[in-house]
Amino acid sequence: MLEPFVSAVPVLKKLEEAGFEAYFVGGAVRDFLLKNPINDVDIATSATPNEVKKTFPKTVDIGIDHGTILVLFQNKSYEITTFRTESEYQDFRRPKGVSFVRSLNEDLQRRDFTMNAIAMDRFGKLIDPFNGQFAIQERMIRTVGQATERFQEDALRMMRAVRFVSQLGFELERETVKALDHLVPLLAHIAIERKRAEFEKLLKGKNRKQALNLLIETGLFSYLPGLSNHKEHLEELKNYDFDTLSKDEMWTLLIFCLNLEEKSIEGFLRNWRLPLKEIRNIQRILLFLFKRLKQEWTVYDLYLAGSDTIKSVETLFQVLKGNKEFESIFRWVNLYKQLPIKERSDMKVTGNDLLAWFDSKGGPWLHEMLTKIEQAILEGKAVNDNNKIKEWLMECNQK
Structure with missing residues (x-):
């Protein structure tokens, strides 16, 4: 038996010493049989939630109505759920109620797929009433x-x-x-x-x-959400070799294939209830992807995009072009790394400097001037030094 099962064995043992049955269940057992990585374990027991709480001094009621207690034991946490059966379901999603039982088989019988309905005791013995092991082998x-x-x-x-x-x-x-x-x-x-x-x-x-x-x-x-009239576009998506793409890159490629209007993209993602941070990241990747499809990266676009976005855009660009060589990703990222500044705060000049140098009040010109300096530094026309930037500006004004 491997981790994280080994560390959790004392939990099962403590429940058994208190007179109850306890087993590892669910996806962890399935992944163990598949030799896949296991992050955490789920434990099922014949003990009721109150009996679990009496067995362990430190617990948290995270789903007590459905029989789940979080147990804090030996500096780790474990979700322990009482064997249960479920009554009639409502809304095609939730059972109207659950009943706690003492039978492991009754608990396993309510699960979705046979590969997820296998239990394992603390000695590694498998209990498999629905032939889940055979399904895994097949x-x-x-x-x-x-x-x-x-x-x-x-x-x-x-x-x-x-x-x-x-x-x-x-x-x-x-x-x-x-x-x-x-x-x-x-x-x-x-x-x-x-x-x-x-x-x-x-x-x-x-x-x-x-x-x-x-x-x-x-x-x-x-x-x-948003896919009901897009069978052809989904068929198009299948044509790309997207096995290496991250989640946000997959969302980006999906939207690209759906051929949505720019004004509809945010609405599409909001309909999926994506977090705003992820929506903004996907929009950012799309913005630079469309630019990349029209031309090679400019120094300023590399600067605006940043390393992570460059990697995503260039990966997607190669996927869309059907290329399997990804050297260009390293090429553009290395160019980004060589930029004299990575963000505006790196510039050795501030808005206050410009107000003093030009003895003027703030306004739109200030943002325009900072952008002009930013581009000049990136293009090598100006050195990122306060005095040299001032000299460069004065020379520009004399021309």
Whole structure:
């Protein structure tokens, strides 16, 4: 057994010593079997939330109504959830209520896919009532029980299924695909934030092209913000070799393929409920990408863009051109690194200097003059020194 399981074994042992069952469950067990990196573990137990709180002195109620307690133990934190069953679902997303049970099998039975319905005890023994290991060996995504029932309970599971195709490179079992095809309209009931979370994980997966195919073939894309009338544009997106792109670069490439008007781009991203900081970054990449498609970088554009944006733009430029050589990225980034200034605050002159030198009041001219100096320094026409900048300005005024 490997970390982080090893560090968490004492947690399971303490629950067992208190008279309860406790197991590692969910994605951590799946990733362990796949030999994938594991960030944290989820623990399921027969102990009720109150019994968990009595077993551990330091706890936080983070989801007690659904049976989840955060346990602080040996300088680490663990989410521990009571075995439970769920009542009838409402809004095709949430159960009306949960019931705590003492049976591990009943708890595993409520989970989405067989590969996620495997438990492991503290000795590494697997409990796998739904043949999840076989599904992993087959690299197959198969629901626990009837796919139609699982998707009707929680329509977001359809997006999760396609997201797992992207992340794991698995295939969807035939009956699961049939159910998805039939129940796609239920995705309209799911909150945009939850759809975005799954979509962004899909965009970052190593098999994102395969997942994108499924989005198109099943019609899932029609229930994602701003994509319902863009099947052809999504087909175009598939033609690019985008396996190395980051999340924001994928959003940028998607918008490029959608051929949205500039005034519509921010609205499209806001409809996805993206954070404003990410929206601004994507808009920034797009701005310089369109410039780059028209001409090579100017010194001033390199300065305005900055290192991270240059890398993203140049990577996207090469993808759009179908190039596999990315030396130009290092070339332009190195040129940026050689610039005499990286931002306006690096200039050895301020607005107050200009007001004193020209004995004038503030106004639009001040910003224009600072921009003129900025460009002159970048182009090598002026040296970034207070006295030399003053001399250069005076010479310019005499011409």
